[in-house]
Amino acid sequence: MTLRFGLIGAGGIGAVRAQALTRSANCTLVAVHDVDPARARQAAPQAAFHADVASLLTSPDIDAVVIATPPQFHERLAIDAMEAGKHVLVEKPMAASVEACRAMTETAKRTGRTLAVGFNHRYFEALKLLRDTVASGELGTLSHVRAYAGHMGLAEFKAPWMYDPQVMGGGALFDNGIHVLDLVRYVMGDVTEVFGHALHRVWNLPAEDNALALLRNADGVVGSLQASWSEWKGYQFHIEAYGAHGMARAYYAPMQATVITMDKPGGARRVQRLFYPKAMLREKLQGWQSTVIAAFNEEFDDFIAATRGEAGSGRAASGVDGLRSVEVAKAVYESGASGRAVMLEPLS
Numbered sequence: 347m348t349l350r351f352g353l354i355g356a357g358g359i360g361a362v363r364a365q366a367l368t369r370s371a372n373c374t375l376v377a378v379h380d381v382d383p384a385r386a387r388q389a390a391p392q393a394a395f396h397a398d399v400a401s402l403l404t405s406p407d408i409d410a411v412v413i414a415t416p417p418q419f420h421e422r423l424a425i426d427a428m429e430a431g432k433h434v435l436v437e438k439p440m441a442a443s444v445e446a447c448r449a450m451t452e453t454a455k456r457t458g459r460t461l462a463v464g465f466n467h468r469y470f471e472a473l474k475l476l477r478d479t480v481a482s483g484e485l486g487t488l489s490h491v492r493a494y495a496g497h498m499g500l501a502e503f504k505a506p507w508m509y510d511p512q513v514m515g516g517g518a519l520f521d522n523g524i525h526v527l528d529l530v531r532y533v534m535g536d537v538t539e540v541f542g543h544a545l546h547r548v549w550n551l552p553a554e555d556n557a558l559a560l561l562r563n564a565d566g567v568v569g570s571l572q573a574s575w576s577e578w579k580g581y582q583f584h585i586e587a588y589g590a591h592g593m594a595r596a597y598y599a600p601m602q603a604t605v606i607t608m609d610k611p612g613g614a615r616r617v618q619r620l621f622y623p624k625a626m627l628r629e630k631l632q633g634w635q636s637t638v639i640a641a642f643n644e645e646f647d648d649f650i651a652a653t654r655g656e657a658g659s660g661r662a663a664s665g666v667d668g669l670r671s672v673e674v675a676k677a678v679y680e681s682g683a684s685g686r687a688v689m690l691e692p693l694s
């Protein structure tokens with residue numbers, strides 16, 4: 347049996363979510379709502395259009411919703427959906443504030459519904475390789491992780507809310523940065539110490555155009571992170587993990603990975619370079635969306651497994667992961683303002 351979805355928010359990424367749901371063998375897109383009916387109908391012509399979001403949320407025809415609206419609406423929509431008995435997959439960033447994320451995770455706990463956050467970069471092939479290489483112990487004792495995400499900034503945005511901190515929660519760190527922030531946590535484990543700076547030196551905006559952070563976990567592994575809206579070379583991100591016996595690097599776009607392993611620090615190196623030609627060809631023919639759709643479909647499969655109480659591939663980002671990423675991002679701002687590191691309570 348397929349899981350029956352309603353889509354709320356059918357703009358840029360909502361339309362790609364709709365394509366992924368339509369192509370999935372395990373999902374059915376049965377309902378759609380957007381405050382702009384034309385967008386909803388265009389993105390999901392086969393789905394029942396609900397002009398009133400409450401009618402979609404209470405519809406007996408759906409089991410789950412995907413929320414792809416601007417982040418300021420995520421909290422209310424996710425809570426109302428879970429109260430109505432639906433499972434929720436909400437786009438990143440989970441919400442604009444820590445309090446909103448907490449209200450969402452508490453509702454998930456109380457209602458027993460699955461709450462997942464759309465950190466689909468976890469499913470990119472190069473990222474899967476990097477995470478699995480670290481987890482296998484091949485790199486030896488993990489030392490540090492470096493991550494970067496950047497794009498050209500203002501010219502990329504289709505709507506002013508995308509750089510409004512009241513809506514997004516922040517700037518570059520809540521936009522592309524929240525993906526790599528999640529990836530750093532995903533690779534090195536949870537973060538308990540945060541130091542950072544948010545910069546406003548490029549665009550004249552209330553939201554930061556660059557953020558740089560140093561994160562530390564309870565074992566002393568350090569992650570460095572930069573999110574940028576002044577990457578003049580165009581969209582790219584990469585993440586690297588260094589251990590005593592080697593390193594792994596994942597890069598996009600195009601999708602590439604490098605793994606170097608040694609029997610001892612500084613020993614003879616085994617170098618593996620991966621180029622993912624199938625993904626590159628698919629992108630040439632079908633655009634970057636094809637990579638995102640492939641990731642979404644693996645993410646949907648894990649989401650379905652979670653609704654059944656199963657582990658799936660173990661890659662999915664939970665509501666708690668979404669909450670933690672927002673806590674860490676807000677701690678970067680707090681640290682920049684105070685000039686001090688911010689300590690976070692370990693996750694219980």
Ligand SMILES: NC(=O)c1ccc[n+]([C@@H]2O[C@H](COP(=O)([O-])OP(=O)(O)OC[C@H]3O[C@@H](n4cnc5c(N)ncnc54)[C@H](O)[C@@H]3O)[C@@H](O)[C@H]2O)c1
Pocket residue numbers: 354355356357358359360379380381382385399414415416417419437438439464465466504505521
């Ligand atoms: N996973 C990813 O890689 C990724 C990529 C892009 C965007 N996103 C996230 O997805 C979300 C949407 O971003 P986007 O780029 O698609 O934005 P968008 O502006 O293109 O689309 C948002 C849609 O939501 C609709 N909308 C606005 N308020 C609404 C409401 N209250 N109820 C119902 N519909 C409403 C708008 O009419 C619009 O169609 C954001 O949280 C964003 O950060 C994630």
